[in-house]
Every structure is written in C-alpha cells, then in structure tokens.
Amino acid sequence: MKRLVVLIFAALFIVSCAQKEVVVPEDSRPIVKKEDYKDKDDGGMKDRTKNVPDSTSVDKDSIKDKTLSEEEIRVAMQNVFLDVRFAYNRSDILDEAKPTLRKISDWMLSHKSVSILIEGHCDERGSNEYNLALGDQRAQATKSFLVSSGVPATRMETISFGKEKPLCTEHNETCWSKNRRATFVISR
Amino acid sequence: MKTISLKNTLRLILLVSVLCNCNTAESRVYVDVSSPGARKLPIAIQDFTGIATGSEVSDVVASDLQFTNLFSFVDKKAFLETSDTPFSADNWRPLGVDAVVKGVFERTTDSSASVTVSVYDVNEAKSILKKQYTTKKELLRPLAHKIADDIYEAITGQKGIFNSRIAFIGYDEGEGRSIHLMDYDGQRIKRIVRKGSLIMRPHWSSDGKRLAYSYLKKGKWAINILNFDSASETEVFSANATDLVGDFTPDGKYLLLSSSSKGSPDIYMLQLGSKVLNRLTYADTIEVSPAVSPDGKQIVYVSNKSGTPQLYIMNIDGSDTRRLTFEGNYNTTPEWSPAGDLIVFSIMTGGRFHIATIKPDGSGMAVLTSVGNNEEPSFSPDGRFIAFTSDRDGSKGVYVMSVTGEEQHRISQKNIRAFGPSWSHN
Numbered sequence: 182m183k184r185l186v187v188l189i190f191a192a193l194f195i196v197s198c199a200q201k202e203v204v205v206p207e208d209s210r211p212i213v214k215k216e217d218y219k220d221k222d223d224g225g226m227k228d229r230t231k232n233v234p235d236s237t238s239v240d241k242d243s244i245k246d247k248t249l250s251e252e253e254i255r256v257a258m259q260n261v262f263l264d265v266r267f268a269y270n271r272s273d274i275l276d277e278a279k280p281t282l283r284k285i286s287d288w289m290l291s292h293k294s295v296s297i298l299i300e301g302h303c304d305e306r307g308s309n310e311y312n313l314a315l316g317d318q319r320a321q322a323t324k325s326f327l328v329s330s331g332v333p334a335t336r337m338e339t340i341s342f343g344k345e346k347p348l349c350t351e352h353n354e355t356c357w358s359k360n361r362r363a364t365f366v367i368s369r
Numbered sequence: 370m371k372t373i374s375l376k377n378t379l380r381l382i383l384l385v386s387v388l389c390n391c392n393t394a395e396s397r398v399y400v401d402v403s404s405p406g407a408r409k410l411p412i413a414i415q416d417f418t419g420i421a422t423g424s425e426v427s428d429v430v431a432s433d434l435q436f437t438n439l440f441s442f443v444d445k446k447a448f449l450e451t452s453d454t455p456f457s458a459d460n461w462r463p464l465g466v467d468a469v470v471k472g473v474f475e476r477t478t479d480s481s482a483s484v485t486v487s488v489y490d491v492n493e494a495k496s497i498l499k500k501q502y503t504t505k506k507e508l509l510r511p512l513a514h515k516i517a518d519d520i521y522e523a524i525t526g527q528k529g530i531f532n533s534r535i536a537f538i539g540y541d542e543g544e545g546r547s548i549h550l551m552d553y554d555g556q557r558i559k560r561i562v563r564k565g566s567l568i569m570r571p572h573w574s575s576d577g578k579r580l581a582y583s584y585l586k587k588g589k590w591a592i593n594i595l596n597f598d599s600a601s602e603t604e605v606f607s608a609n610a611t612d613l614v615g616d617f618t619p620d621g622k623y624l625l626l627s628s629s630s631k632g633s634p635d636i637y638m639l640q641l642g643s644k645v646l647n648r649l650t651y652a653d654t655i656e657v658s659p660a661v662s663p664d665g666k667q668i669v670y671v672s673n674k675s676g677t678p679q680l681y682i683m684n685i686d687g688s689d690t691r692r693l694t695f696e697g698n699y700n701t702t703p704e705w706s707p708a709g710d711l712i713v714f715s716i717m718t719g720g721r722f723h724i725a726t727i728k729p730d731g732s733g734m735a736v737l738t739s740v741g742n743n744e745e746p747s748f749s750p751d752g753r754f755i756a757f758t759s760d761r762d763g764s765k766g767v768y769v770m771s772v773t774g775e776e777q778h779r780i781s782q783k784n785i786r787a788f789g790p791s792w793s794h795n
Contacts, residue, residue, distance in 0.1 A: 270677065270699070298588075306722075308701035308715060308744060309569060309789070310613050311671055311678050313590075314627065314634040314655040317611035321632065340588060341611045341629075345567050 249295065254367050261288045262297070262365035264348075265323055266358060269304070272318035274326050282323070285365065286330035298366040299323050301341040302348075304357035309343055316341030323363040338368070399467065399490075399524045400439050409441040410524065412468045413461060416445070418452045419474030420482060422509065427452075427472055429513035433531040434521065436554065437753070438776060456487070458494035466491055470520060482506050486516050488523055498523040510557060530749050533793045535756055536561075536571045536580055537767050540786040548582060548595075549787070553749070555767070555780030562595060562602075570745060570789030571595075574617040577795045581605075581614045581624055592626060594641075606639055606646075615659035615670075618685075625659040625668065636670055636687070649687030660712075661685070662705045667729070669693065669703040669712055680714055682729065693731050702745050705729075706752045707794070711772070713746040713755055724757050726772070737774030747792040748772075756780070758788040 262285060265278040274282065289295065301320030303312040320339035328334050349356035400410045414431045417423035434440045449460040452471040461469055469489040476483045481503060488498035500519060504512045511532065518529030530553055539549040539560065548562035548571050562568065564584045571582040580595045591607035592614045606612055608630035615625035615636070624639045635650045636659045650656040654674040661668055669682050677698040683690040694700045699717035706713065709729070716725045722742040727734040741761025748755055752772060759768045759779075765788040767781040781787035 270673075306717070307678070307699060308658070308671075310627075310658045311655065311673075311701045313569075313611050313613060314629070314657045317629045317634060318655060321629070340590075342567070 249292070249367070257288060257367065258365075261285055262367070264359075264362040264364050267319050267361040267363070269357070269361065270307075270315065272301075272315060272322045274322055279326075282326050283330065286327050286332050289327065289332040289336065290330075296336045296338070296368045298368050299337055299339045300346075300364045300366065301339065301343075302346060302360055302362050302364065303344045304360040305344050305347060305352070306357070307344070309345070313341045313343035313345075316343045319361075319363050401525075409439060410468060411443060411464075411466050412440045412470065412524075413443050413445075413448060413464070413466045414470045415448060415450065415452045415472070417472035417474060417484060417486075419484070420477055423452075423472065423474055423484075426484070426509050426513045426516070427470070429510060430470065430472075430517045430520065432554070433514060433517035433529070436531075437521065438771065439525065456489045456496075458489070458491050461491045468497075468524060472516070480506055482509065482512075484512070484516075486519070488520055510552070514552065527751060530751050530754070533750050533795065534577075535747075535767065535780075535793070536573065536791045537781065537787050538568060538570060538789040540765075540788075548580070549785075551767075551781065553769075553780075553792070555782065558782065558785070569613065571791050572614055572616055573791055573793045574621045575619050575794045576621060577793045579617070579621070581617065583612060583614045592624070594624075605641060605644075613657060616661045618661050619663060619665045625661060627657040627659065627670075636668065638685075649683070650690075658702055660704045662729075663707055663709045669705060669729075671701050671703065680712065680727075693729070694727065694734075695731075696734060704747055706748050706772070707750060708752050711752075713748060715744045715746065724755060724770075724774075735774070737770060738777065743768075745789050747790050749792050750794050756790040756792050758790060 263281050265281055266275065268275060289297070299320045301316030301318065303316050317339070320341055324334065324337045324339050327337060347360045348362070349359045401407055412434065414427050417427040431442065435442065443464050443466050447464055450456065452473050456469060456471065469491060470486065472484050472486045474482055474484045483501060483503040485499070485501045487496055489495065490497045498519060502512055502516065514531035517531040521527070521529035521531070533553045534550050535553060536548060536550050538546050540546050544563060545565060546568050547560045548568060549558055549560050551558040562582065566585040568584040569582055571580045573580055578597050581592060583590055583592050586607070589607055589609055590612040591604050592612055593602050593604050595602050605624065606626060608628050610628050610630040611634060612628045613626060615627060617624055622641060624641055626637050626639060627634045628637055633653050633655060635648060635652065635656045638647045638649055649668070652672065652674050654672060656670060656672045659668050659670040666685055667682055668685060669680055671678050672681050675692070678701050680693040680700050680703050681690055682693050693712070697716040697718055701715050703712050703714040711726045712729055713724060713726050715722050716736065718736060722744050723736050723738045724743045724746045725734055725736045737755070738759070741759050743757050743759045746755050746757040754769055754771055756767055756769050758765055762779065764786050766779045767787045767790045768777055768779050770777040
C-alpha cells in the first residue's frame, strides 16, 4: 500500500515534469500503464529512482533494466539515440549536437545497467586509414562528452568504422554530412 | 577446409621459383632504365616451339617486356628464323633488331615442361643468355614471367618485376571484402583471406613471405600476419581500439602500427618476436599510416596536428619530427620508393584525390593523375611503377602507371571491385 502511494506520487511528479520540460515520449508513455502493469514498467520506474530519494528501489530498477524489451530499445533508439553529426574532417562536438547528447546522458543516467556502443563514422572522402582514425576520434569525443555529463565510462564502448558504413551513398555534401556521424547501439 | 585451400593457393604462388641451369648474365647494360626518353631497344621475341602452347608463353614474355616501355618490337612476319633454327646475326641486322629471344620446349611430360631460352646480341653476334627452365604445366604463366625477368636483367642489369604480386582488397556483393592476390599484370587473381567483415589494405614483408593486415574481429580491430611459408595466420596485435597495421621494418623483425588505445591514434613499433610495444608518437591528434624508409632509419606518416592531414617524417625511434607536405589540405597514405628517393602519397586537389610524389626533403612535388579519384599508391619493387586505386571508370579498380605518371591503365578485371593495392617488394 505504501509502495503504491510512492508510485502514484512518482507518476504525478513525472507527468508534471513532462509538461514543463518536454520529456521524451517513451518516458511519459509507460506512466499511463504503470497503475495497471507496474511490473512491466521500466521507464516510469527508472524515473522514479531519479526523482525519489529511495535508495533501496534503485537496485531493483537497475536489475529490471537488464530486461529492457525490444520495444523499449526500439523506442529509445528512435527518440533518444539519434545520430550526432560532425563537421568535415573534425571530431569536436558541435553545439547543435549537444541537446541530443544531453538527452542521451539523461537516459543513460536513468537506465543504469544499460551499456552502449558508440560508432564513429566518416564521409567517403579520404583514405580508409585516416578515416578510421577520424571515426575513432569522433566516437571518443562523443564518449568524453557523455562522461563529462556523468555517464560512467565503463558503460560505453567505442568503435570506428571510418568511411566503411555510409548511411547515404550519393557523392554530395547532403549525403556526406549525414555520414559524418556518431551512432549508438544499446548493447545490453 | 579453409586452411587446405589456402595452402594450395600458397603452394602455387611459391612454385613460381622454377628450377634452372643458369649461366651468369653478362654485365653489359643494353638499356639504361634510369634515363627516361632513351631509345627503346628493338627486340625480336620468336614464338617458343616444342609444345602447342609455346607461343602463349613467348607472348607473355613479350607483353612483360612491353610493359616496361623500354623495348620496341619488330613484326613477327618479317622474321627469317624460328626458335628451332640457329641464330644468325645477318638475319636480324636488316630488321634493325638489337636482341633476339628463342625458346624451345623439350622433355615435356604430362605434368611438367622444360624450355631452353636463348637471348642473342645481334650487334656482337653472340649469346648473352642461355637458360633451361623446368616447371609444372599449370605454371607456364609464372614460368614466362621468370623468363622475362631473366631477359630483362640480362639486358638492363636490373631485376625484373614480372614475378611480383599485388595484394589488394576485392569486394563482392555476396562475399563482402577479401584480400586477393594477383600477378603484377592483373592475371591469376586468387582470393586468399576472407573474414566476412571489414578488412583493410595489407602490407608485405620485404621478403614477400608475410602479409600483415587489420580487420574487424567480433567488433574489435585486430592485426594479423599471414605467413606464406607455413601457410598460417597469427594475430599479433589487438588493443581494443582502432588498431591499424603499417609497414614491416626492412629486417622483418618489427611491425609499425597505429593504435588509439591511449586515447588518440598514435604510432607504435611492435617487436614481433618479443611482442614488446614501443610508442613513437605522443600527440593528442591523429597519427596514422606509418611507412618505413628502405634503409629502416625513418618513418613517414600522417598527422592532423596542423588541423588537416599532412605527411610528417621522423626517425625510426620517434625523434626529430618534421613536416613534409605544405601543399594541399588532405595528404594521406604515404609510401617510400624502394630507392628511398621519393615518397608517393594521395593529395586532395580541386576536390578530388590524386597521386603525387615528393622528395623526402620536401622538394619536387609532382601530381601524377588528373582523372577521377586516385588513392592508395604503392611502388613496384624496382621503383619504376606505381599501383593505385582509381574510380575513373566508375567502380574502383587497381591501376598502374610509370613513376612519372605515364601509361596509366587498369590492371584489375572489370568484374571485381578492387582497391587498396599493395605491391610486393620482390
């Protein structure tokens, strides 16, 4: 009974947050279900751990993270883990990429048992080797930004694919800018 | 299964060294390979006789010599002799021929073939080379290359390159990328390493017995060495980072590589026997693509410490770094010429990539290509030619040109996407 009260409190708290801060959809969506299917609800539970100072429930939630459903991963990939783009021949984080990265760090901080793989990619111009190095630096710059936002380095791995896995295969700047990116894969 | 086919492939490649009874080539040099524009030596290559496919062998010999651009050829219809008839200088002088080649197959069995090749100097009316070769019948093409090597050496005093091979990456929609080998003329293509993932341009050891390459192994970069003698593969380095192979040192004892295991990609030297790793650069920028000079004393590599990728040279121990290139804002994939007098690399100019050479002191830069994108240059063992990747005909292929940019032509077949050529050093 006490637990239910906490849950309702948490739900209300998050909903009010959602109105103010435009919380990403997958965080607010499960809250509706929460009252009925609290066992299945990861999104709402995690937000509760973030907002309610109840240390015992943190551990339970992080165990639940391990059973992140396909659907939850899909939704997170669609809404949170968006590609981060880079300038030509650069690996520094652009200002326009920072909101995306902050959203990712928030999600990572609320899903404490989830690890991710950060892939660095480049456009087709230049040598394979140099681009692998550049992709490596893009992935590492992305990781460093997330580390500075509080995500533990141990939960992130990086890999470079250089120019070997383009999203877009036309030979123009529109395509190249899409290919100069860091992408994210939820590894567990 | 894979090992067996690999062994067979390697066996066929190694059998290129054919048996021979040799007499020493004369020391006289008939053609000076180092003076471009010199008169081409008129040569008559007679059809080889004794077996039905004899003329195919002599045709390969002729095409090898033609490739060098040092010879001119007289129409066979004007010949008054055959390989079976004795050499007489008087039969050749009216044709303006300086050298005559004859070849006669004999003692041929179902599986093996022997041929005696003679080369004559018309002006001196004497033999300058007489050699007998024996090989398996399926190896007549490499045999022809061996004969061409000997003729070339007898006439120029320099080692021929006709038995050299080019390793490259071949791409097939179904199979993905694999390392392939082909002869220097693009023939006898064989797939030798398939990893089913990303695999990068290989690098030869100077004795041609090992090939080092990087590939993506279960989501991690790793460096493997393929040993042709033992037909085996060994993983020599993987640091859970972007680990990319560079050159073997000329003595074959060390492997240069780049690894981002300490944060940013830096150059390292791995002692292959002890696995001791020696770090050579300490910048927080990108340092990749190390290539060692033929004397083993210097390394040219790519760094973006100036903001754009440029070539730098440092001593083999990492000391005395100096910037080599100042033109262009994208210079990559350097390689030293076998004589150490030139560095070939890829430069971006006019929005496209081209092959350029520069002297190690930074002077005399020359851009050699002008069509399409041209990358990943690699010197022939004699330093007279450069293999490279080009997309000038649409899909990527391996091309060859002279060191001054002449005679650019595709050598890889049209039915395979080929790139990342690496020419063997012998």
